[in-house]
C-alpha cells in the first residue's frame with residue numbers, strides 16, 4: 167500500500183461568520199487558481215505547490231479539529247476552522263523531501279524562513295526620507311517590541327538575506343537563529359524542533375538544536391560536545407542553508423521580466439548591524455554579491471518589487487478604484503477584484519509602467535500588482551534537507567556539500583494566498599504608524615567615519631585638546 171504524507175489546509179473565519187459550502191469551495195478553488203496561474207508564473211513550477219481542493223467526510227473533519235484544537239496557538243484562536251463544509255486544500259507536506267523517492271525513510275531536516283520585504287522603496291511617492299534609508303522590517307521591529315509582540319529587536323535584516331553576499335547572508339541567518347520570532351522554524355522529520363515565537367533562552371536552545379542536528383552534519387560522530395561543538399554545528403547549518411538559498415532549480419516565464427534595475431533603491435539598510443559588525447572585526451565587503459537569477463530568493467524579490475509605487479503612491483489609486491466600485495458595485499466581477507485568477511489576470515500584471523494616465527485601468531493594475539507584491543512579502547520559504555550517501559549522489563540531483571556530509575534538498579515557497587483588496591487601507595495606516603513610531607523613538611544613527619565609530623562604549627581612544 168502506498169501512503170502519501172499530505173497537509174490539509176482549512177479556511178478560518180472570525181466566529182459566527184457563516185459561509186455556505188459553495189462559498190468555501192469557491193474561495194479555496196480561487197486560492198489554488200491563484201497559485202497555479204499567477205504565482206507559478208513568477209516563481210516557477212518547481213518552487214510552487216498550489217495543491218488541490220478536496221472534499222472530506224464531515225465526521226473525519228470534526229474528529230480532526232477536536233484533535234488539533236489544543237495544539238493551536240492561543241494567538242490564532244480568534245478565528246474558527248471551517249468544519250462544516252467538508253472542503254479543504256490538500257498540499258504536499260513540504261517538511262518532507264518531495265523530490266526524493268529513495269530517501270523516504272531517511273531523517274529529514276526542514277528549515278522554514280519567512281524572509282519579509284527584501285528591498286528599500288525606490289518610489290518617488292515616498293514622503294519620509296527615512297523610508298529610503300531603513301527597511302520596513304527593521305523599522306517595524308521597534309513598533310512590534312513596543313506593542314509587546316516580541317521581547318527584543320532582532321538583528322535580522324531582510325536586505326542582508328536577499329543580498330546574495332554570503333557573509334551578509336550568514337549574518338542574517340545567524341540573527342534569525344538568535345531571535346527567530348515568526349521568521350524561522352526548524353523541523354526534524356516533520357516535527358517542530360526550533361522556533362515558534364516563544365521567548366526561551368537562546369543559548370540553551372542552540373545546545374538543544376545542535377543535539378538534533380549533530381547526526382545530520384556529523385553522521386560518523388567525530389565531534390565532542392560542548393559550546394565549541396554547538397558553534398561548529400550551527401555554522402554548518404548556516405552554510406548549508408545559504409547554499410540552498412542560492413541554488414537555482416527552476417526557470418519561469420516571469421523570470422525574463424526583469425522588473426527593477428538592481429541599482430534602484432539602496433542595497434543596504436542603515437539599521438542592519440551587519441556593517442558595524444564587519445568594521446568591528448576589521449573585515450570588509452570582499453565577496454561578490456547579487457542573487458543568481460534562478461534562485462527562489464531572486465524570484466521572491468522580483469515579485470515583491472511589483473510594489474513599484476510604495477503604499478504612499480498606491481493609496482490614491484486604490485481610492486480611485488474604490489470610488490468607481492461605489493458608483494458601479496456590479497462591476498466588481500468584471501474588474502476581477504476577487505478573481506478569476508486566470509491567464510488574463512496574470513497578463514495584466516506584466517504592465518510595469520508607472521506613468522499615471524488617470525484611468526481606472528491604470529489604478530486597477532497597480533492595485534493588483536501591489537496585492538501580489540504584498541503576498542510575496544509575507545510568504546515563506548521551505549528548505550528540506552536529506553542526508554545523501556556518496557553512491558546515491560548522481561549528476562541529475564542537486565546536492566549540497568557540508569564538511570562531513572552531503573544533502574539532497576528541495577526548496578519551495580508557501581503561503582501564497584493573494585492579500586485581500588480590503589487590506590489596503592490597513593496597509594496605509596500601518597505604514598504611517600511604523601514610520602512615525604520609528605522617527606519619534608529611535609535616535610538617528612551617527613554616520614560611520616565621523617563620531618560614530620569612536621563613540622563605541624568599549625572604545626578607549628584618548629582625545630587630546632589643545633589648551
Ligand SMILES: O=P(O)(O)O[C@@H]1[C@@H](OP(=O)(O)O)[C@H](OP(=O)(O)O)[C@H](O)[C@H](OP(=O)(O)O)[C@H]1OP(=O)(O)O
Pocket residue numbers: 348540543544585589596
Ligand atoms: O503587515 P506585516 O508586515 O506585519 O505582516 C503581517 C504578519 O506579521 P509579521 O510582520 O510577519 O510579524 C502576520 O504574521 P503573524 O500572523 O503575526 O505571524 C500575518 O502574516 C499577516 O498576514 P494576514 O493579515 O494574516 O494575511 C501579515 O500582514 P500583511 O501585511 O501581509 O497583510
Ligand SMILES: Nc1ncnc2c1ncn2[C@@H]1O[C@H](COP(=O)(O)OP(=O)(O)OP(=O)(O)O)[C@@H](O)[C@H]1O
Pocket residue numbers: 173175242257258259260261278351546580581
Ligand atoms: N504544505 C505544507 N507543508 C508543511 N508545512 C506547512 C505547509 N503549509 C503550511 N505549513 C506550516 O503551517 C504554517 C502555517 O501555514 P500558513 O501560513 O499557510 O497557514 P495560514 O492558513 O495562512 O495560517 P496563519 O493565518 O496562522 O498563518 C506554516 O508556517 C508552515 O509551518
